[in-house]
Amino acid sequence: MGVSALKWQGWLVGLVVLAGMLVFAPLGLYVWASGEGPAEPPEVPPGAAVDDVRVTSCRVDPVGRRVVAGVDVTGRVPGVSAYLVTVEFRESAEPEPGGRAAQALARIPGVARGATEHAEVVGPVWPAAKVPWCGVAGAEFGPTPSAGTP
Incomplete structure (x- = not known):
């Protein structure tokens, strides 16, 4: 092979690479641009977590005289969520002015969509002659952190 034959082989390789870039680069850009990004979590109206929480029991523990509220959480968002529930303890269902x-x-992790998880929330020491009222004061939810997340 002479010098001119090698010269033409180099040009041929260069032209094949250039043609490949002209064909596959736009195709790659098209695939990249049309690909869907990460799925957005569904929009849930503020305060919606409270609708997922229900107080199922409210009693005074006879040994420690503390109020104990049973709380059920039913997940309704896709995936697994962790709920942070605030339970309020009063003497009546109507709050006192001022x-x-x-x-x-109560922190309730690992609530899957459609599943119901139960927790007990321990409140303050309660006077012997009073009957407690327990209710949900607030609730928040978010994705359950993975095992490696602190």
Whole structure:
């Protein structure tokens, strides 16, 4: 092979590479641009987590005289969620004007869509002659963190 034959082979390789780029680069850009990004979580109106939470029981523990509320959470968003529920303890269902009610938090992780999880929330020491009222003061949810996340 002479020098001119090698020269033409180099040009031929260069032209084949250029043709490949002209054909496949637009195709790659098209696939990249038309691809869907990560799925957005469904829009849930603010305060919707409260609708997922229900107080199922409200009793005074006879040993410690503390109020114990049973709470059920039913997941309704896709995926698995963790709920942070604020339970309020009062003497009546109607709040006292200007009064402050005792509250306690419950963290309920791993609530799947359509599943119901139960938790018990322990409140303050309760007077012997009073009957407690327990209710949901607030609730929030978010994705359950993975096992490696602190």
